[in-house]
Amino acid sequence: MAAVVTGPDAKPAASHRCRFELKKYNAAFKCEVCRVKSYDTGRYRCDHCGEDRHIGCIRLADEIELGPGPNNIFSTSPVFTVFDNPRRGRNSENKKWAKNCLVCGMPIRHYSYHAQTTENKDLNMHPCCAELATFNTNSRVPLELQTGERHSCVWCGKKRPEEASKYGPTDFYCWSYRLTEGKNRIHVHCYTEMVIEALEQLDDDDNRHIVLKRRRSSDRNDLESILREFINIGLNVAGIGFTDIFLDLV
Numbered sequence: 185m186a187a188v189v190t191g192p193d194a195k196p197a198a199s200h201r202c203r204f205e206l207k208k209y210n211a212a213f214k215c216e217v218c219r220v221k222s223y224d225t226g227r228y229r230c231d232h233c234g235e236d237r238h239i240g241c242i243r244l245a246d247e248i249e250l251g252p253g254p255n256n257i258f259s260t261s262p263v264f265t266v267f268d269n270p271r272r273g274r275n276s277e278n279k280k281w282a283k284n285c286l287v288c289g290m291p292i293r294h295y296s297y298h299a300q301t302t303e304n305k306d307l308n309m310h311p312c313c314a315e316l317a318t319f320n321t322n323s324r325v326p327l328e329l330q331t332g333e334r335h336s337c338v339w340c341g342k343k344r345p346e347e348a349s350k351y352g353p354t355d356f357y358c359w360s361y362r363l364t365e366g367k368n369r370i371h372v373h374c375y376t377e378m379v380i381e382a383l384e385q386l387d388d389d390d391n392r393h394i395v396l397k398r399r400r401s402s403d404r405n406d407l408e409s410i411l412r413e414f415i416n417i418g419l420n421v422a423g424i425g426f427t428d429i430f431l432d433l434v
């Protein structure tokens with residue numbers, strides 16, 4: 185299936201020679217629209233310029249309405265508008281973290297969905313993260329999203345990933361997936377990092393032995409089985425179905 189993205193209203197714009205085709209690869213890629221490294225094996229690719237895009241990023245809606253979101257944080261159903269860079273108003277009340285993605289916490293390098301709250305807080309999201317928030321997980325990643333930082337992430341061992349802004353509020357910014365029993369969680373960002381690390385170790389033969397270098401140094405109990413389950417889900421979402429994975433944590 186080919187997609188050509190042209191015309192003044194087509195966001196994001198592409199050079200008129202771009203012809204994106206839906207393809208499948210067993211390798212991570214970086215989407216040129218949201219500039220997020222990703223593990224989805226299905227993606228649009230233009231062979232002419234070598235550009236990859238998420239399926240959801242091939243053509244962005246001008247506006248999206250989000251709600252209610254985890255903990256009903258979007259209970260007012262705010263409308264987010266797409267811009268080619270994250271927005272921060274002059275009267276912004278959250279200048280220090282406004283240009284970081286509300287969902288994954290990472291800096292936004294290109295396209296962003298933006299809304300400003302009645303308290304003049306600028307909310308920005310990567311398009312691929314807005315997609316997660318739109319469907320509240322069940323279609324793209326079959327895990328429940330949550331906010332809050334009471335428990336550390338099972339992958340990085342921290343309340344917040346290192347690259348995220350330390351200024352974002354703890355009850356609102358830098359979401360995670362809820363794992364078993366609620367107290368185990370993994371950051372949206374760390375989940376992607378983990379699945380990419382697993383994906384990069386797959387080879388063409390039947391070698392399903394994955395060695396993960398986790399950053400967390402303590403509390404190994406149960407971690408292996410928790411991660412095994414969620415790597416399986418991740419690889420399934422990526423389009424690689426497995427029955428057996430041998431996992432080593434080092």
Ligand SMILES: [Zn+2]
Binds near residue numbers: 201231232233234
């Ligand atoms: Zn192209």
Ligand SMILES: [Zn+2]
Binds near residue numbers: 215217218237
């Ligand atoms: Zn994207």
Ligand SMILES: [Zn+2]
Binds near residue numbers: 285286287289
């Ligand atoms: Zn994000």
Ligand SMILES: [Zn+2]
Binds near residue numbers: 338340342344
């Ligand atoms: Zn983490």
